[in-house]
Amino acid sequence: MADRPQISCDAVKCTGCRICMLACSWVNTKTHNPRNSFIRVDVNEKNFACRILLDTEKCRRCLSCVSFCPSGALQAVEAENMQEGGRSNGCTA
Numbered sequence: 001m002a003d004r005p006q007i008s009c010d011a012v013k014c015t016g017c018r019i020c021m022l023a024c025s026w027v028n029t030k031t032h033n034p035r036n037s038f039i040r041v042d043v044n045e046k047n048f049a050c051r052i053l054l055d056t057e058k059c060r061r062c063l064s065c066v067s068f069c070p071s072g073a074l075q076a077v078e079a080e081n082m083q084e085g086g087r088s089n090g091c092t093a
């Protein structure tokens with residue numbers, strides 16, 4: 001999968017809608033269960049800050065989460081433009 005785009009995350013743009021989690025669950029398990037998602041969004045209940053966590057071991061980089069993200073918080077980035085180590089930019093995991 002080295003040639004597939006990576007996922008860049010910008011938690012500042014994230015609204016916490018968690019549509020990405022439903023999209024990932026659906027493409028991978030044909031369920032709408034956020035627990036089955038390889039991407040997780042945590043929302044701080046006090047200040048509403050979002051944290052995006054991508055399971056880079058399980059993610060197939062199908063980019064469904066990117067397609068459904070309504071805010072632009074998730075973006076596809078060509079692999080050669082990612083930082084060394086292949087970790088998806090800005091995603092905590």
Ligand code: SF4
Binds near residue numbers: 068072
């Ligand atoms: S990353 Fe996008 S789809 Fe996922 S919770 Fe944030 S705004 Fe919603």
Ligand code: SF4
Binds near residue numbers: 024028037066
């Ligand atoms: S790119 Fe990864 S996290 Fe996003 S929907 Fe596909 S498998 Fe899930």
